[in-house]
Amino acid sequence: xxxxxxxxxxxxxxxxxxxxxxxxxxxxxxxxxxxxxxxxxxxxxxxxxxxxxxxxxxxxxxxxxxxxxxxxxxxxxxxxxxxxxxxxxxxxxxxxxxxxxxxxxxxxxxxxxxxxxxxxxxxxxxxxxxxxxxxxxxxxxxxxxxxxxxxxxxxxxxxxxxxxxxxxxxxxxxxxxxxxxxxxxxxxxxxxxxxxxxxxxxxxxxxxxxxxxxxxxxxxxxxxxxxxxxxxxxxxxxxxxxxxxxxxxxxxxxxxxxxxxxxxxxxxxxxxxxxxxxxxxxxxxxxxxxxxxxxxxxxxxxxxxxxxxxxxxxxxxxxxxxxxxxxxxxxxxxxxxxxxxxxxxxxxxxxxxxxxxxxxxxxxxxxxxxxxxxxxxxxxxxxxxxxxxxxxxxxxxxxxxxxxxxxxxxxxxxxxxxxxxxxxxxxxxxxxxxxxxxxxxxxxxxxxxxxxxxxxxxxxxxxxxxxxxxxxxxxxxxxxxxxxxxxxxxxx
Amino acid sequence: xxxxxxxxxxxxxxxxxxxxxxxxxxxxxxxxxxxxxxxxxxxxxxxxxxxxxxxxxxxxxxxxxxxxxxxxxxxxxxxxxxxxxxxxxxxxxxxxxxxxxxxxxxxxxxxxxxxxxxxxxxxxxxxx
Numbered sequence: 001x002x003x004x005x006x007x008x009x010x011x012x013x014x015x016x017x018x019x020x021x022x023x024x025x026x027x028x029x030x031x032x033x034x035x036x037x038x039x040x041x042x043x044x045x046x047x048x049x050x051x052x053x054x055x056x057x058x059x060x061x062x063x064x065x066x067x068x069x070x071x072x073x074x075x076x077x078x079x080x081x082x083x084x085x086x087x088x089x090x091x092x093x094x095x096x097x098x099x100x101x102x103x104x105x106x107x108x109x110x111x112x113x114x115x116x117x118x119x120x121x122x123x124x125x126x127x128x129x130x131x132x133x134x135x136x137x138x139x140x141x142x143x144x145x146x147x148x149x150x151x152x153x154x155x156x157x158x159x160x161x162x163x164x165x166x167x168x169x170x171x172x173x174x175x176x177x178x179x180x181x182x183x184x185x186x187x188x189x190x191x192x193x194x195x196x197x198x199x200x201x202x203x204x205x206x207x208x209x210x211x212x213x214x215x216x217x218x219x220x221x222x223x224x225x226x227x228x229x230x231x232x233x234x235x236x237x238x239x240x241x242x243x244x245x246x247x248x249x250x251x252x253x254x255x256x257x258x259x260x261x262x263x264x265x266x267x268x269x270x271x272x273x274x275x276x277x278x279x280x281x282x283x284x285x286x287x288x289x290x291x292x293x294x295x296x297x298x299x300x301x302x303x304x305x306x307x308x309x310x311x312x313x314x315x316x317x318x319x320x321x322x323x324x325x326x327x328x329x330x331x332x333x334x335x336x337x338x339x340x341x342x343x344x345x346x347x348x349x350x351x352x353x354x355x356x357x358x359x360x361x362x363x364x365x366x367x368x369x370x371x372x373x374x375x376x377x378x379x380x381x382x383x384x385x386x387x388x389x390x391x392x393x394x395x396x397x398x399x400x401x402x403x404x405x406x407x408x409x410x411x412x413x414x415x416x417x418x419x420x421x422x423x424x425x426x427x428x429x430x431x432x433x434x435x436x437x438x439x440x441x442x443x444x445x446x447x448x449x450x451x452x453x454x455x456x457x458x459x460x461x462x463x464x465x466x467x468x469x470x471x472x473x474x475x476x477x478x479x480x481x482x483x484x485x486x487x488x489x490x491x492x
Numbered sequence: 493x494x495x496x497x498x499x500x501x502x503x504x505x506x507x508x509x510x511x512x513x514x515x516x517x518x519x520x521x522x523x524x525x526x527x528x529x530x531x532x533x534x535x536x537x538x539x540x541x542x543x544x545x546x547x548x549x550x551x552x553x554x555x556x557x558x559x560x561x562x563x564x565x566x567x568x569x570x571x572x573x574x575x576x577x578x579x580x581x582x583x584x585x586x587x588x589x590x591x592x593x594x595x596x597x598x599x600x601x602x603x604x605x606x607x608x609x610x611x612x613x614x615x616x617x618x619x620x
Contacts, residue, residue: 475556
């Protein structure tokens with residue numbers, strides 16, 4: 001049951017039978033030269049198929065995932081994704097294509113990519129799309145490179161500052177640095193929104209643009225977004241929207257109409273590919289006609305005869321961001337998702353995501369402080385565990401660990417950084433009323449424990465496969481490889 | 493309640509400054525700040541000779557769940573950094589006003605130190 005796969009290894013065990021050798025046996029030392037052969041064995045585990053199966057199934061049972069229960073990780077949109085879309089993406093005619101096949105043999109996939117680009121433009125109110133970026137952060141980088149190329153084409157290379165609110169996702173400043181910009185932080189006001197006066201004071205000759213997440217990381221819609229974008233444009237900059245929170249806007253509001261110039265979408269969270277699985281993501285970039293000439297090539301185009309192909313031109317493209325055409329498997333699922341929901345269905349996604357978040361927020365404010373109360377939230381909200389910390393010495397980290405004992409994944413904690421003891425909750429639209437109540441009951445029960453029996457919370461978790469992990473040591477003494485076990489060495 | 497030594501001055505961004513005389517100063521982060529951050533696991537320090545204006549980012553502290561810049565409480569030039577923190581950043585948690593000091597600097601703006609908060613003012617500011 002326990003240990004690594006190497007602990008199950010015994011010399012001579014195997015999980016498959018190869019047919020008899022039907023060619024003459026060759027001595028590798030003779031064929032390759034002895035000095036090329038490795039001296040020690042490969043140290044691979046020798047196990048039967050049933051051992052292998054049980055080992056990995058037992059590990060997978062310990063995992064918590066969206067197929068088991070609610071996963072309220074704020075800013076991550078951990079929603080249930082229909083299995084139908086997985087099945088469609090696995091159809092052999094889609095999944096077994098080689099990226100270098102001639103256009104004529106992959107018309108179906110090219111059509112899907114072309115139509116998906118068009119759908120994403122319509123969902124965001126933009127004119128053009130690149131499906132190339134592999135995930136959100138690469139989408140951000142792409143968008144910033146578009147802005148830089150546009151400024152350079154205007155002879156404005158001196159504009160090297162990108163502004164962003166102090167509540168921004170950590171990827172935003174990282175992408176800025178990677179794209180060669182300097183980050184300037186803008187303060188939030190008492191409502192948790194961009195402080196427009198502070199923004200105004202930081203705009204100037206060196207402003208390349210602004211990166212804004214809307215709704216922002218506090219789950220609050222930036223209601224002055226048009227004024228903000230207007231100010232940045234007047235100062236000569238361009239505006240990037242981080243589309244991480246698009247799950248709140250589908251079918252309701254268009255980033256293009258808010259005055260943004262470019263944004264990215266996370267297909268692997270908003271559009272039916274699981275998020276956080278470590279698998280391929282997809283972060284398409286959509287932009288207005290001003291930035292279109294700079295989009296990375298190739299893009300899928302429709303030829304005059306109605307067939308589809310790949311563009312090789314583009315007037316002033318930024319360089320390629322990824323080999324081939326992006327993570328196409330994720331695009332199939334997004335295409336299926338958008339078509340199966342339709343305009344009205346997409347709108348319902350966002351309305352239910354917002355409704356669920358507001359319901360949970362209303363229930364949790366019974367025991368937790370709201371750092372910003374700007375009325376209804378969007379698809380997520382932030383509460384603070386400051387009261388529990390101050391009155392009972394129980395921190396948000398303790399309560400998050402205690403949630404694991406109750407059988408729930410914890411929300412995002414200690415983000416955004418501008419809220420002390422933050423808990424950021426995003427229930428998503430795919431949870432039922434019963435599921436939301438179950439989670440609220442658990443967290444309210446933990447708040448009572450913090451008051452009455454705080455050790456239950458500060459000692460948590462106790463019902464999990466491992467007890468509280470030493471996170472400090474994990475950072476300081478990072479070791480991600482398993483030293484070869486004795487059993488593994490023995491069969492070398 | 494955190495420890496706040498009476499003989500130091502404090503910045504709003506939770507740094508302390510000690511006047512070592514002759515235009516020399518030493519700075520660190522307060523007990524309150526280290527307790528808010530939790531155990532510090534990494535630190536980025538400036539180099540000796542770096543110049544800062546008051547309010548500039550001097551370096552970065554990283555804890556398990558958060559990273560925070562620390563700022564120059566006065567303008568000046570770095571004369572020494574606490575290199576032992578690179579191997580043992582936990583000293584900042586254990587002894588924020590002693591072995592956990594961050595940077596020594598010289599400043600010709602020494603007068604400005606009186607504009608920083610006193611211990612009593614900082615106690616109120618930190619809400620302790």
